Amino acid sequence: MDMLFILHPQHTAFDFAGPAEVIHMAAQAGAPFRLCVAGPQAECVNSLGVVNRVDPLPQTLADDTLVFLLGTEDEPRDYATPAALAIIDWLHAQFDPARHRLACICSGSLLAARAGLLDGRRCTTHHALIAMLRDWAPQAQVLENRMFVEDGSVFTSAGIAGGVDLALAIVERFAGGLLATQVARRMVIYLRRTGADPQLSPWLAHRNHLHPAVHKAQDLIARDPAADISVGEIAAQVHVSPRHLSRLFRNEAGIGLLDYRHGLRVELARQLIAQGQSVERAAEGAGFASARDLRRVWKQHAAGSPGRAAD
Known part of the structure; x- marks a missing residue:
């Protein structure tokens, strides 16, 4: 199963590094995942000024590919750049909700909104961007105070660290709770939930020690x-x-x-x-x-x- 991270200029470094490390460690532990990184530019500078070298946006997507969209520091500016518009065009051309899955980390949900991929979906984003997401995706049901939301083939997470929680939930969904627990323990991650979030799976619960x-x-x-x-x-x-x-x-x-x-x-x-x-x-x-x-x-x-x- 391909786990494809789409990088754009000025993406938040931890939006990529945290979830990608979860997927990488899960693959090392036996999960059937292939970590892929692509973008509209061969060299992509993140929020810390570090240059990431990535593959071109693929011309086709294998069935069951899970595409990750990442957050940025200045959404109105960064999601209006030629690189972001190229990602939106690529999503329109290649992403099929019936064959593929989508995971939005933090404000990555706003990029998905620009592409029309959240229409009719329950979703969330960073708490400071809830109003913006409602404005950009008026046909979506935007939920507040959620660590992450799953609606069919679309996953969205709240703040930066919430992307790690979402990545662990994805590992559990597609590789099993025991393997997700092994990854969480290796990363020494404290799994969090608010009162509005779904309860932790029994496979991941009671592991915060x-x-x-x-x-x-x-x-x-x-x-x-x-x-x-x-x-x-x-x-x-x-x-x-x-x-x-x-x-x-x-x-x-x-x-x-x-x-x-x-x-x-x-x-x-x-x-x-x-x-x-x-x-x-x-x-x-x-x-x-x-x-x-x-x-x-x-x-x-x-x-x-x-x-x-x-x-």
């Missing part, structure tokens, strides 16, 4: 949530006593070990049901003793019911 034994225990559970492995067996593999692991887990992760595993099992059951399995088969596949057991635990970790998960 730095204790290696607890992370290792979480990795063991997440690798196979349905496995019938006891607290004692997990403790032995992370080289602490069961009692000490239980205390560490709650203190560092903010949740009990068994509750953490239940949350992953509920999410696994949800995925199995969405794939067409019956509630009974999903319960068994996720490690529950019965569908009744799944329904009981589901109420503690998720809204709705297993029967509605396929809707």
Whole structure:
């Protein structure tokens, strides 16, 4: 899957470096990603004055390519330059929302708005640019106080650092929660949400700590949530006593070990049901003793019911 970053003059350096590093590390860890960088000019100067050498804008896009548009420092000026207009023309010619995906980092959503790619979409941008985005994309539903927004094939993020959160969500979507967690840990990223944001996926939740034994225990559970492995067996593999692991887990992760595993099992059951399995088969596949057991635990970790998960 191609992850194509489009660079334009005066793009914000971290809008590129942060998300691109997430994608790069995910690819190193086994994600099926190919990091590509292109632009309307062979040499592109970023907000720090550093010159990036990039490939020309491609004449064709492979199916499922995810195109990243980046923010800048002075949107009215920078998105009216010949380089920005060349990107807009290229998007009109090559980007097909039915075949491709779009990710806008910070004010990159304004460039997408110029190209008409946000019409009819829910989206967001930097808090200081909400009014401008509403003006530039009057047919879009612009949301405030959101870290990032996903609407079909279009992803948009808020401020500069929000692009890293969005990139991690993209890794989770296309390469799995366990791999996204590995990347977040490697980058020592504190995953953030506001009250209006979607809740963290169970695969990424409760990871905002730095204790290696607890992370290792979480990795063991997440690798196979349905496995019938006891607290004692997990403790032995992370080289602490069961009692000490239980205390560490709650203190560092903010949740009990068994509750953490239940949350992953509920999410696994949800995925199995969405794939067409019956509630009974999903319960068994996720490690529950019965569908009744799944329904009981589901109420503690998720809204709705297993029967509605396929809707």
